[in-house]
Amino acid sequence: MAKFTFKGGIHPYDGKDLSKDKPIIDAVPGDEMVFPLSQHIGAPAKPLVKKGDLILRGQMIAEAGGFVSAPVYSSVSGIVKNIEKRRVATGDMVESIIIENDGLFNEVEYDTVDDWTKLSRDEIIAKVAKAGIVGMGGAGFPTSVKLSPKEPDKIDYIIANCAECEPYLTSDYRRIIEEGEKVVEGLRIMLSLFPDAHGIIGVEDNKPECIGHLTKLTKKDTIISVKELKTKYPQGAERQLIFATTGRKVNSKMLPADVGCIVNNVDTICAIYNAVVLGKPLMERIVTISGDAVRTPGNMRVPCGMSYTELIDQKGGFKVKPAKLICGGPMMGFALFTTDVPVTKTSTALLAFTEDQVAESETTPCINCSRCVEACPAGLMPGRLSDMVEAHDNERFVANGGMECCECGCCSYACPAKQPLTQNIKTMRKMELAKRKK
Ligand code: SF4
Numbered sequence: 001m002a003k004f005t006f007k008g009g010i011h012p013y014d015g016k017d018l019s020k021d022k023p024i025i026d027a028v029p030g031d032e033m034v035f036p037l038s039q040h041i042g043a044p045a046k047p048l049v050k051k052g053d054l055i056l057r058g059q060m061i062a063e064a065g066g067f068v069s070a071p072v073y074s075s076v077s078g079i080v081k082n083i084e085k086r087r088v089a090t091g092d093m094v095e096s097i098i099i100e101n102d103g104l105f106n107e108v109e110y111d112t113v114d115d116w117t118k119l120s121r122d123e124i125i126a127k128v129a130k131a132g133i134v135g136m137g138g139a140g141f142p143t144s145v146k147l148s149p150k151e152p153d154k155i156d157y158i159i160a161n162c163a164e165c166e167p168y169l170t171s172d173y174r175r176i177i178e179e180g181e182k183v184v185e186g187l188r189i190m191l192s193l194f195p196d197a198h199g200i201i202g203v204e205d206n207k208p209e210c211i212g213h214l215t216k217l218t219k220k221d222t223i224i225s226v227k228e229l230k231t232k233y234p235q236g237a238e239r240q241l242i243f244a245t246t247g248r249k250v251n252s253k254m255l256p257a258d259v260g261c262i263v264n265n266v267d268t269i270c271a272i273y274n275a276v277v278l279g280k281p282l283m284e285r286i287v288t289i290s291g292d293a294v295r296t297p298g299n300m301r302v303p304c305g306m307s308y309t310e311l312i313d314q315k316g317g318f319k320v321k322p323a324k325l326i327c328g329g330p331m332m333g334f335a336l337f338t339t340d341v342p343v344t345k346t347s348t349a350l351l352a353f354t355e356d357q358v359a360e361s362e363t364t365p366c367i368n369c370s371r372c373v374e375a376c377p378a379g380l381m382p383g384r385l386s387d388m389v390e391a392h393d394n395e396r397f398v399a400n401g402g403m404e405c406c407e408c409g410c411c412s413y414a415c416p417a418k419q420p421l422t423q424n425i426k427t428m429r430k431m432e433l434a435k436r437k438k
């Protein structure tokens with residue numbers, strides 16, 4: 001089979017052996033559950049409940065706050081304790097609904113469908129919107145909006161992002177091995193919305209079991225193909241995946257739909273299946289708990305709203321006090337200062353390490369080796385861009401393509417001088433994006 005890829009990228013130690021062969025286990029939620037009203041890009045959800053209300057598992061507790069927004073559902077039954085600001089993984093304080101879990105898991109009745117092929121396009125999109133599904137790979141963009149491009153006839157490819165290129169993360173791998181049927185059926189549901197589209201399942205070649213399983217499951221699907229991707233970070237980044245699988249290029253001013261593509265990750269596709277076929281809203285997800293400081297690394301099916309502290313306790317706690325905690329992957333995730341924050345729709349992983357390699361490495365002057373240039377998948381000159389940031393030269397930064405950076409971290413990883421390239425570029429991008437919003 002031909003292998004597909006993109007230019008640039010890096011090959012970091014993947015750490016996947018720590019958790020990839022351990023079956024998904026169910027996390028047991030504790031007494032208090034925290035449901036932030038902003039778990040997505042767009043307007044915060046609006047509460048539908050008040051202090052003292054009795055809640056069922058699967059009940060909508062906050063409705064979408066606008067077109068680009070998503071409702072929030074309770075993953076437990078119990079009583080609303082309060083609506084107040086709580087800290088989330090990014091460190092921000094976010095208005096949240098707090099529910100006292102009664103441990104009974106009394107559930108609403110779900111609107112199941114025997115044959116989803118009889119549903120109209122509008123009915124499917126309405127079910128996805130009502131279920132509160134957002135991009136669960138971390139982006140948090142409402143999926144119903146993504147599935148409603150201006151010109152659906154111009155969509156040629158629906159791409160299932162099964163690359164899972166971030167080191168240590170194995171939740172997609174386990175999902176495909178254990179629930180591959182749902183991934184394929186979810187992709188078929190999405191394909192039914194676009195008359196001319198073909199399905200592509202992109203998987204890195206370090207996951208032969210997934211490639212074999214998905215190939216078998218799609219044997220009779222004439223419009224779905226499994227594409228074997230070279231194992232290289234960031235193979236699963238949206239622009240790199242689109243280029244690797246279709247040869248089409250997306251820049252920072254475009255959406256994937258502008259080049260006829262829609263990309264969704266594994267958990268999101270499963271959530272689409274759950275919403276359309278089982279009538280279930282998005283209220284749980286698979287989270288990888290890994291790193292050399294974790295006693296028993298693995299993957300857990302986690303009810304949204306549960307705290308990371310309870311999660312790590314259920315994995316046997318830490319072997320030693322971690323020097324670094326990361327929410328998400330080590331390349332694109334962010335440092336956590338406390339585990340007393342809730343798992344949300346976009347929480348992919350909790351990683352704990354005995355060493356903080358970034359803090360421990362000393363920065364030395366640039367030696368003009370150009371390794372950052374070779375590693376950059378966006379074809380940029382990260383060292384030069386970083387100099388422009390330090391010189392506060394916004395104009396040159398933009399003129400030299402700084403806004404095309406996807407913040408993958410490859411340049412920082414490749415730099416022998418340990419220059420804070422990604423951090424600098426990220427900061428200037430943020431400032432420019434804020435300026436453009438005004
Ligand atoms: S400049 Fe941006 S896109 Fe290029 S390697 Fe660095 S972080 Fe990645």
Ligand code: SF4
Binds near residue numbers: 372415
């Ligand atoms: S990799 Fe680091 S040392 Fe090499 S050119 Fe880039 S910034 Fe300079």
